[in-house]
Amino acid sequence: MGWTVTVAVCTLNQWVMDFDGNLRRILQSIEEAKKCGAKFRSGPELEITGYNCEDHFYESDTRLHSWQVLATLLKSHVCNDIIVDVGMPVMHKNVTYNCRIAFLNSKILLIRPKMHLCDTFMYRESRWFSPWTKVRAVEDFFLPRMITEITGQSVVPIGDAVISTRETCIGFEICEELWHPDSNHIPMSLDGVEIISNASGSIFEVRKAHSIFERVKMATTKCGGCYMYNNLRGCDGGRMIFNGTSCITVNDKIVNHAKQFSLKEVEVTTATFDLEDIRTYRNLVRSRTHSAAKSQPYPRVKIDFCLSSSDRIVKSVTLDRAKFGEYNSVDNERDEMILGMKFLTPEEEISMAPACWMWDYLRRSCQGGFFLPLSGGVDSSSTACLVYSMCHMVVEAIDKGDKQVLADVQKIVGDYEYIPRDAKQLCNTLLVTCYMGTDNSSTETKLRAAELALQIGSYHHSIVIDVAISAILSIFQQVSNLTPKFKVHGGSPRENLALQNVQARMRMVISYLFAQLMLWVRGRPGGLLVLGSSNVDEALRGYFTKYDCSSADINPIGGISKDDLKKFLIYFREKYGISSLEKILDAPPTAELEPLQVGQLVQLDEIDMGMTYKELSTYGKLRKLECAGPFTMFCKLVRLWRDCPQKEIADKVKHFYRCYAINRHKMTILTPSCHIESYTPEDNRADHRPFLYNHTWKWQFDAIDRELQVNVSSDQHEMIDKKGKDTTKFRSIRLTSYSGKAEPEAIV
Incomplete structure (x- = not known):
């Protein structure tokens, strides 16, 4: 005998404290x-308030x-004849819990508090909530009068319980409980709970999506049953x-899923599945x-x-593989086989995650678009491409x-008849780019910026800001009777740095x-986000x-x-045919803040930093x-960089930590950015x-030096070949990140 059940998970783009919009x-x-025939609807974590x-x-x-x-939900006819569970904070005995509230036909069935809180990296739930620690126990919760007037209930159960319908049993997990070693779905499944709903607020990090599906799938691989994973969006x-x-997921198979990124x-x-299965x-x-x-x-x-219907034949659910892009990475073939689906590549994730984040910020900030200082380098070009x-x-x-996206666009541009024809035309409407040149800027970067702006359609200007810089310096000269000089003109390091910084800061003021x-110039209302x-x-x-x-409003x-x-950028160039990106990718990274020599660049980022970007990523x-x-x-x-002498590794580590300590104060004022990499040093939330x-x-560097001395003899011993010949003098010449020049390494 078949018992076919239809359930629904919901992906919602909620907004903190927007109770009207969230409702x-x-x-x-x-x-x-309900239109899809579902008898049980579950939603994401803290969906009533917003998670953050x-x-x-x-x-x-x-x-x-x-x-x-x-109360509004309980009174709404929309919520009739379907079990609904929603998320909100609940205070019980003067303790605030992160809860799910399940209700049916204007009656609250259960308040289920979160039992394992997340305090890892970007999360710090225990700052606001306490975990429910009473396993398989419930207490009486006395409802507010406004709820009692609707439901006729004065007391409902709160705690670690499940809901039994006529033919099945429903249990609940909340986000971290799936990830916790002592997951709740295991004992629930052993007690006959056949449907488990997980309400999550899982954030995006690049290369993370497969791990979520793997855990959801493994929950039913071990335990069987139906696992409903709900997450927020945007x-x-x-x-x-x-x-x-x-x-x-049903019995170790993901039967349907939502898109990872969408403006919806x-x-x-x-x-729809059969309980008998x-x-x-x-x-x-x-x-x-x-x-x-x-x-x-x-x-x-x-x-x-x-929950079940009278239908004995379960209609098959087709997995929409188009919701995920091609997953071409060889390293992730194993995950593709485990999950039976394809995932977005990291490049595809990067092209969409910050874009969705920018869209939400733009439409909710009531601004008219974006302003971007476009230098013609990889970083600012990447930002421009993300807007595109x-x-x-x-x-x-x-x-x-x-219709919601169209309404948002029309509100942003201040024209309720505007309908964008294509991405390039919309980009011209929403994005203003500006190349801010000085005497230290090269012709090549100016041309690269202009060519990229033309191909993506941004409203572009090229300006020269030397007159503004000279005005600032003249004020200092009036006070001090001194004229600072660049290093190449005989100036000191202090003068050189100050002259670079005044250019950079002037660009912020002009931006x-x-x-x-x-937008006033273009005859439109409002302003732009920098x-x-x-x-x-x-x-x-x-x-x-x-x-x-x-320093800007947001940093994608x-x-x-x-x-x-x-x-x-390589992926983006190929996908959209933006040929200008090839020159941008080939150009060496440079700040262009020091004077050119014979019209050519002499300042390169990696030489200035004393380390490569790949090394920085490893340090991070x-x-x-x-x-x-x-x-x-x-x-x-030492174990990771086996081909690099230990003395050089020690110098690199010391140089990084000196720079890190000297510049750490800058992390306190970083422009808010979209969280992508797990090793972000962003001070406000993550680090x-x-x-x-x-x-x-x-103390720390002395410890490195002592370890280095211990290893010197063993390193030298390894460099003696089997014939007893000392081969250290034949070491290959490597490109060091300190000078940028090919130099023979010192013999240890």
């Missing part, structure tokens, strides 16, 4: 779920408005963008049945409601009939002037001027490594992800560390 999107998702309310969770107003939204008001990818605010994903799957795993026979029972909330990618996604959504007035374009590696090293044009590439940006991952201090980093790099260090690191 509207929740109601829309419930309505769409942060210290707003301390406010009683936040809890009050959450109950008001829930930017809800902070530096994070949520990963989307809601999905439904509400996406409902449904699946779950029972057969579980019964065949005999070791599981023996464990289930002695499992401890969960408290059950029993309801007179049936955003425009492509907007036009595509409008072509597919997304904000143009951002405020360019875009920054410094990458995650430069932030880690502190290789930027404090309050220069890296602030969480992306230099290496990934280059790969992204070791420092953050592997929690390595100077000594541990040295030890790990809580001091910003004043003793830059000598004496």
Whole structure:
């Protein structure tokens, strides 16, 4: 006998503290779920308030408005005849919990608090919530009067319980509980829970999507059953963008899933399955049945409601592989086979994640577009291409009939009859780019910037800002009667640095002037958001001027490594046929702040920094992800860089940590960026560390020197070949990151 059940997971683009908009999107998702025949609708974590309310969770107003939204849902006819679970904060006995509230036909069934909180990297849930620690136990929760007036209930159960319908049983996990070693779905499945809903607020990081699907799939591979994974989408008001990818898994097979990236605010994903298939799957795993026979029972909330339909034949659910791009990486073939689906490449993820984040920020900030200082280098060109990618996604959504996206575009441009024809035309409307040249700028960078602007369609200007710089310097000269000089003209390092910084900071001032007035020039209302374009590696090293044009309203590439940006531009060039990117990729990175010599560049980023971008990326991952201090980093790099002499590795580590300490204060004022890489040094949310260090690191560096001395004899011994001949003098010449010149290494 078949018991066919249809369930729905929801991917919502919520906005923190936007109770009206969040309610509207929740109601829309419930309505769409019912149209698809679903009898159980689940949603993402904290969907009523938005996930990133942060210290707003301390406010009683936040809890009050959450109950008001829930009251509206309980009264709505849209919510009739379907089990709905939604997420919101709940205070019980003066303790605030992150909860799911399940209700049916204007009656609350269960309040289920989160039992394992997430405090890893970008998360710090225990700052606002406490975990529910009473396993398989419930207590009485006394409802607010506004809810009692609707439901007629004064008390409902709160705690670790499940819901029993006429034919099946529903359990709940909340985000981190899936990732925790002691996952709740295991004991629930042993106690006969056949449908488990997970409400998540999982953020995007590049190369992460496959791990989510792998965990969801493994939950039902071991336990059988239906696992419903709900996630948020887009930017809800902070530096994070949520990963989307809601999905439904039945007995180790992902039967349907939502898109990873989309401008669609509400996406409902449904699946229909047979409960008998779950029972057969579980019964065949005999070791599981023996464990289930002695499992401890969960408290059950029993309801007179049936999820299953009278249909005995389950209609097949076709997995829409077009929702994910081609996953060509050889390294990830294993994951593709495990999950049975294809994923976006990192380059595709980078092309879409910051674009979606920018779109949410633009449409919700009530600004008229973006202003970007376009230098013709990899970083600012990547930012420009991400705006172009955003425009492509907007036009595509409008072509597919997304009325909300069209309404947002019309509001942004101030024209309610405007319909964008193509991405290039929309980019011209939304993006103003400007090349700000000085006497130290090369003709090549100016031409590269202009060519890229032409190909993506941005409204572009090339200006010279020397007169503004001279005016600033003249003020100093009047006061001091001294004229600072560049190093090549006989100036000191202090003079040289000051002259570079005044150029960079003047670009920031001009950027904000143009951002405020360019739409006035074009006859449109409003202003522009200034875009920054410094990458995650430069932030880690502190290789930027404090309050220069890296200081902006938002920075789409602030969480992306230099290496990934280059790969992204290669992909973008091929996808959209933007030939100008080839010259940009071939050009060496340079700040162009020192004088040219015979019209040619002499200042290169990697020489200035004393390290390569690839080295920076490695330092960043070791420092953050592997929690390595100077000594541990040295030890790990000795194993990682086997062909590099240990003395050189020691010098590199010391140089990095000196620069890191000296420039750490810059992290406190970084322009908000879209979180992409897990090793971001962004101070506000991801990387809580001091910003004043003793830059000598004496104790740590002494430890490196002692380790180096211990290893000297063994290194020399390894360099004696089998014939007993000392081959150290025949070492190959390597390109060092300190001088940029080919020099023989010192013999240790």
